[in-house]
Amino acid sequence: MSVNADLQKERAAATLDSEDFARWWAGGAFHLEERRALERRFYDDPDFAEAVHPSCLSYKERYEQTVARSTRFLAKLRQWQREKQPQLQLDVSTLRDFRLLLSGSLGTGLFQQSFPLRVHFSMFMTTLLGQGTEEQQAQWLNRSWHMDGVLGTYAQTELGHGTFVRGLETRADYDAERQEFILNTPTQSSYKWWPGGLGNTANVAIVLAQLYVRGKHYGLQSFLVRIRDERTHEPLPGVDVGDIGPRLGGNGVNNGFLGLHDVRIPRNQMLMKNAQVLADGTFVQGRPPLLLYGTMVYVRVITLKDVLFGLLQAATIATRYSVVRRQSRIDGDRPEVSVLDHTTQQAKILPQIARGVCYRLVSDWLWRFYEQVLQQLEGGGQGSATGARGNSLPELHALSCCLKAVATDEATEGVELLRKSCGGHGFLSSANFDSIHGLTAAAYTYEGEYTVLLLQTARFLVRQYVDSLKRKVLPASVSYLRDTARLVWGKDLTANCVRALEISALEQVRQAWQSQNGHKSKKVSAEMASNLAGRQLTSAAIAHAHAFFTRNALEELASLRRKGDLSQNVSHVVGQLVELFVIDTFLRQAGCVLRWNSGINGTQLRFVERRYEELLARLRPNAVALVDGFDFHDRVLGSTLGCHDGRVYERLMEEARRNPVNQEPVNASFHSHLLPMMRGKL
Amino acid sequence: MSVNADLQKERAAATLDSEDFARWWAGGAFHLEERRALERRFYDDPDFAEAVHPSCLSYKERYEQTVARSTRFLAKLRQWQREKQPQLQLDVSTLRDFRLLLSGSLGTGLFQQSFPLRVHFSMFMTTLLGQGTEEQQAQWLNRSWHMDGVLGTYAQTELGHGTFVRGLETRADYDAERQEFILNTPTQSSYKWWPGGLGNTANVAIVLAQLYVRGKHYGLQSFLVRIRDERTHEPLPGVDVGDIGPRLGGNGVNNGFLGLHDVRIPRNQMLMKNAQVLADGTFVQGRPPLLLYGTMVYVRVITLKDVLFGLLQAATIATRYSVVRRQSRIDGDRPEVSVLDHTTQQAKILPQIARGVCYRLVSDWLWRFYEQVLQQLEGGGQGSATGARGNSLPELHALSCCLKAVATDEATEGVELLRKSCGGHGFLSSANFDSIHGLTAAAYTYEGEYTVLLLQTARFLVRQYVDSLKRKVLPASVSYLRDTARLVWGKDLTANCVRALEISALEQVRQAWQSQNGHKSKKVSAEMASNLAGRQLTSAAIAHAHAFFTRNALEELASLRRKGDLSQNVSHVVGQLVELFVIDTFLRQAGCVLRWNSGINGTQLRFVERRYEELLARLRPNAVALVDGFDFHDRVLGSTLGCHDGRVYERLMEEARRNPVNQEPVNASFHSHLLPMMRGKL
Incomplete structure (x- = not known):
């Protein structure tokens, strides 16, 4: 296939060596080549070809195809991992690496709208590792890693409760006689709502609930609750579960709702690393969950990387399209120029590229700072966590809050601006801006709502300002x-x-x-x-x-x-x-x-x-x-407008032609509705 | 059904009489009551109930359901019209009134994503009226009004050409021997692309094409081209037609593409009110299409009304939800407050309401100004149209350009802000922000792209500024x-x-x-x-x-x-x-x-x-x-979050439960994919 001539000209005339840039951007030649090899392996695999654009599918079909593809993907990815590292040790960093494969460019290229089993490896297993005792980990972790009867999700947010976590209503009452917890969502607003994979996929949920022992309240704890039968997948008695429906973005996630009505679990399914309920009902408070706090910060640091990824996907699509698309003459009777030759277009696109690159620089720094603070915390033990001078956790927290909030907001706006810069064609789902926008926009709310995060940062800033008046060190x-x-x-x-x-x-x-x-x-x-x-x-x-x-x-x-x-x-x-x-x-x-x-x-x-x-x-x-x-692979961009070869109009037509609605010359509704209306003479 | 208590309290405590306001807003008590009666008639009709939320349907299913619903709608609307006005005269204002019923609140309540037959009454019939000769109107107009064998669309934009209309490539060559035009889209980029209803619905298109007679170019003209057989609906020979695929919004429109390969039409199917091709091929230029220019302005004035409609739909949803939703405590141990009690939330919502109301004031003024200028033009004839002093057309044009551009941009941004103000639930399709946003965002590009319109206004402003230096009257x-x-x-x-x-x-x-x-x-x-x-x-x-x-x-x-x-x-x-x-x-x-x-x-x-x-x-x-x-009817808002009764959580759950993916306790993909994966132990 030939490459668009205008794009070729641009490439030939550039002073920047894009391979040089790509090596730096990827973190070195080794990482660049490894990723490319992995992408070739998966993207060339006919098992991952897509017959129909997901935007043409019904919500249910989309779910089914995503499940089919993701099980194939996980199996083949595990296979690749085994080839590469036969003696893999299951620990935090193994899990993190695996997760990055699922959510990074590789996963994006296969699942533009994400997939239901990601939460199993992110929130579910991470929480098991962070909050489970050694016995609990022995019982659950290996099975989870191999998805041996365990398809997990993490259920915190409720229909009526998000940001204000203390307000969660789901409760777990301890029954000392039977050594069981009884879980209930006592009201409609206490139904769990949003967890990824919960709808039709997961069979075990980590449920956050208010713990009560003999009527006394002991705060929020995490419970492992089996919600579907391991063999039949039928919801278990007392479990009311389903999908919450289509959304602006991330429609592959199978977000779900969950009602629990007198669901009993054995005592050893409360995650007890940080707090225990003994057999007789005695509550023992352990070390406060410092690392939980760390996890929140971690997710925000990662979010910064996610949104700059989306922003630069969009910028890549817009840049290439703006070269291929010619519109309006500038000088006399010469042909219409590339849209990118209009200075107004440059002012829309180039600052977004600059923003994405700078977010990357800052997020690299933030990541190093995060690792420093983590070491500080782990070294210093509990003392250093309580906000004593010299502890950088409050500073890290405040920074991660406002950087996540502002970057997400501006990246979302940037993606929209880039979409708009592509005119009508940017509006088509096949251009993929809608999907990129959906995922970026979601980050505005999840893991810390925009305004709430800003207010948390502001509290820190005001405190520091008052300290400065007192001549303290800032x-x-x-x-x-x-x-x-x-x-x-x-x-x-x-x-x-x-x-x-x-x-x-x-x-x-x-x-x-x-x-x-x-x-x-x-x-x-x-x-x-x-x-x-x-x-x-x-x-x-x-x-x-x-x-x-x-x-x-x-x-x-x-x-x-x-x-x-x-x-x-x-x-x-x-x-x-x-x-x-x-x-x-x-x-x-x-x-x-x-x-x-x-x-x-x-x-x-x-x-x-x-x-x-x-x-x-x-x-x-x-x-x-x-x-x-x-170096976004065409599959990662997922866009008719942004491909490396610039064959924009060809791809737009190809994508239109494979739409199921175009497979029959005459749609059935003509005979059932249009023809009768015309005969009846409106 | 009971009304949410917090909403009730708000209503009881308000000093504004909302019925008073509604009468003014609707343009008087008569209009308010008429609209309400019409809405009752249609929204209570079980024929227009929706079994499944459109966002759950496949693109093809959505098309089929929209066609079915819209034929029922048109028939019943025509019935209502006949009851009301048995002796209806078909003219510009009748057509305009009918169009407003299709696109205004009534149509929105039934078709949140619009429907394919709207363009028949807007662009197709309007163009017939404006550009057809009396004979052409006699032949086509009445049949079109009754959809008697005619389902029209208007095909201007091409795959490679939008804003720069002179660049259109579709051509019509006159064959004097057979007294026919031969229509061709000679390249891929000249395929018509975007026309509403073109995909699978329309059987006649008004096609804009470059006219050539004996190889000589006579500029753009409009041609009536039958594209599908009246009885079988099969595409006619030489016609390559289909749907262009899903988009950010307006997915009910059935936007299509059209290739024409040596398609012949008789000479009398060029619309000849303004220019004629005589039988022997002589080209006669008539009066320049002043009113065409007027139409462009008209559409921009209407767009201003459309986007403020969307903005206020979104504001209504966000306001009601922000009262029902409680989040975070402000004072000590008192319950969580309505989100609207947070000043940051007020600052997100109230300015959008203010903006919508002010856009309405300005659009009313603009409408009156438009009518004035139209009278000026019709009275003054051709002389006053060439920009002579005293003619307000350039001023009207410049105003309609920049007001449409800026209002669309800010309304779109406002809709997004309002969505974000509703946190996670605003992200759900059942909240309907995505659909409102899609329609508002589309207006950023159609009927004059944002930046292009600003540049047109700016040229006028600079000209006026130079005039002011010359002490001319502005x-x-x-x-x-x-x-x-x-x-x-x-x-x-x-x-x-x-x-x-x-x-x-x-x-x-x-x-x-x-x-x-x-x-x-x-x-x-x-x-x-x-x-x-x-x-x-x-x-x-x-x-x-x-x-x-x-x-x-x-x-x-x-x-x-x-x-x-x-x-x-x-x-x-x-x-x-x-x-x-x-x-x-x-x-x-x-x-x-x-x-x-x-x-x-x-x-x-x-x-x-x-x-x-x-x-x-x-x-x-x-x-x-x-x-x-x-006074948006619940159906017009189409939102689980925005209904008048404030039963937000109930509706969210109801909407989730009727999703087809929740109709079986176990999805088939469990047995075909998840279970085998678990048994294979990943």
Whole structure:
């Protein structure tokens, strides 16, 4: 198959070596080649070909095809793993590696809308490992790894309860006589709702429930509950289970609901690593679940990687399509130009690429910071976890909250903008923006709702600001809260931008604090004062995220260059991208920046804008080489518009032609409805 | 069925009389009652009950069900019309009224994703009326109205050509010997692509094609082409037709593709009101299609109404759900509060309501202006259409472009924000945000792509600005371009905001003009200079839209009050909404506003923000009464979260339970795939 001529021209003229970039992006030549080999193995396998685009299937058909494909996938993946590493040890890192294969590019290429068994390896097994005792692990872990009679899910969220976890209503009452727990969802709003794979797939659920012993409440605990018969898959007595229905995205997940009515489980199916109920009903509180907290942070760090993945998938599709698509003449009677030659189109696409790359730099840093804090916690034991000075957990928590929130929001917006930049064709499901958007948008809510996360960050920021007034030492990421110097506009443009963003963040934290105090002085409770200052608090957290993203991206770039991790041509282009990201953030935040940096004048702003346009012009010739360098396999993009060969119109037609609705020249509804209507003469 | 207690409380405590509001909103008591009666007639009819949520159906099933439902709908609607008006005259206004029934709230309630036969009454019949000669109308119009053998569509856009209409490739060659046109889509990119109903439904298409007579090109003309046999519905020889596949929204439309290969039609099937090809091939150019231009404007005015409809559907759902949903405690150990009690939630929802109401005020004005201009054109004949002074068509065109573009963009963003404000449940298809978003988002591209429309407006603005330098009289909507006075911050807050927005728009128009000139001075063509100034030009057009929206909303409010159209309690609340809209626009545009109004200081901004928060607090108690006043029938909202009775959790469960995937306790894929995998021990 030939490659579109315009794309070929772009590739030939680029100064960026996309293979060079790809090696860096993949974390080195070895990882790049390993992934490519794995992709070839699976994507060339006819077992994973797709006869019909999933968007044409009914919800039920989609479920059935996803189950069929995913069992084949898991078996073949395990086979590959055994070939590679015959003596595999089952532990946290093995599980993590396996999970990354399921959720990363390999899994995405096969399951654009995810699949029901992923939660078994992510939440279910991770919780077993983290909260199960040694005996419990001996009983369950190996069977789970081999899916030997165990198809797990993790059931926390309820129909009426999400963010406010303490409000969960599902309860587990201990019956000391029979040494059993009795699980109940006593109201409609207490039905479990959302767990992946729960609908029709899982046969065991880890259920979060309020523990009661002899009527006394002992807080939330986790219980292993078999919900379907291992052999027949029939729901067990007292179990009311099903799928919650179609959604904006992730329609392969089989999210489910679960009602429990007097479902009894043996005592040893409460996960008891952290707290125990003895046979006689005595409750023993163990070490508080520090690592649970760590898990929440972990998921947010991973989410940052997930959303930048989606953003760059979308950017790749939009970039290639914008070269292939020609529209409107610029000069006289010459042919219509590539859409990417319109500066307005460049301004839509290139900043998204810059954003994705910078999120990657920051997420790499955040990942290292996370591992440091984990070591701190594991080394220091319980003492270091309670927020004592020198412990970085609160800082990590606050950062992971606001970076996840802001990145998810902006990535989702970016995916939408990129879709819109592809005009009508971007609207088609075969372009795949809808699926990418669905998964990215989901992250806005799951694992910490956007506004809730911002408010958590803001609480931390206000606390640090108050500490700064008391001349305490501040953690590095918020040290700018102490520095009240005004902006001095120097020669380094990016430094000016970052400093202006920091000052804006500082002033907004101050304003939020003052607003809270103002409300408190009117005799409302501290909580109500926080509520009333909600707009200021969330704005402050967003401003902090912007300040951090820009400074950290610059620092990471400098560090990569120092370490010599970037070849010269890659370093050059990544440098332009980081600069574009910093300037773009500055300009997008102009409202706050100008308000809180009244010294910035029109000449300075014009200078920033000119540099912005200059960067667009300089990056333009490398746009295709750049997105080639992300090295998304065509299957991972899953898009008629974004394929490497640029055969856009051919693929659009092919995809349309294989739609089942086009398989018969005349649809049955013509004879049953249209013809009678025409004969009846409306 | 009982109504949710929290909703009841809200309704009891409101100061706004929602029936009062509803009467105004519907355009008077008569219209309100007529619509309600019509809705009862159709929504209570068991013929229009839906056994399965459309999102659970396959694409083909959805098509078939939509056809079945829509034929029933059209027949019953025609029946109702005959009862109401036995002596109906078929003309432009009859057609318009009928179309509004199909696309307005009645049609939306029955077809959330639209239906294939709508285009027959909108584009197909309208074009017949506007471009057909009297003989052609005699031959086709009555049959079309009764769908007597005619199911029409309108085929303009091609796979490779949208915005740049001159670039269309489909051609019609006149064969004088046989007095026929020969139609061809000579390339893949010239396939027609997108027309509604084209896929499997329509049997006649109005095809736009380049006319050639003896090899000479005569521009684009419209041709009536039968594409499917009237009796068998088989595609006719040379016709390659099908559905283009699933999309982000509007999946009931049956958008199609069409290839034509030497398809012959008689000479009298070129629509010849404006230009003729005589039997011998002589081409006669008639009056230029002024009203065509009017049609484009008309569609944009209507689009403004459509997107505000979607925005307010979404706002209604989010408001009711935010009262029913309780989450997080504010004060101590008291129960979790309604989400709407969080100020951050109020800031998400109330400004969207304000925006929708103000868009409505502006669209009413725009509609009147459109009718005025139409009269001007019809009265003045051809002379007044060529842009002579005193003709308002260019002004109307520029306004309709930028208002459609900006309103669509902001409404789409608003729908997304409202969805996100409903957390996880907003993500479910049964909440219906996805469908509303799909239809709103489509308007970003169709009937004038966003950026293209902004650039058209900007060209007008720059022209007017240059005129102002020459001291010419400017049209009313841009008269502020002459007024170079700086902002004087007075007592009237909204006046300050509007003036600041106008100055910002003026300065951005000036900057765009300077930027164009700067590029031109570097010896690039005028077109390339415009391309290079693309960012400044689009920003200027957006700024103009904001200035116009805010000023016009204030003026419309004043005029309604003067005329006594608003009862006192409605006037009070609408006044708060307009003020909120103006301030919200000002604050959202703070970046531009502060850049171009350097005199605004921190105290003034704090004052604006305080007023913003005050308005949120004042509107909060009337939020439910307000959305009740939009009077969306539950069927029109189509949402488990937004129903009038607030039985959110019940409906979520009911909707989940009727999903076909939940009809069998054990899905077949368990035996075929999951069980074998478990037995094989992965």
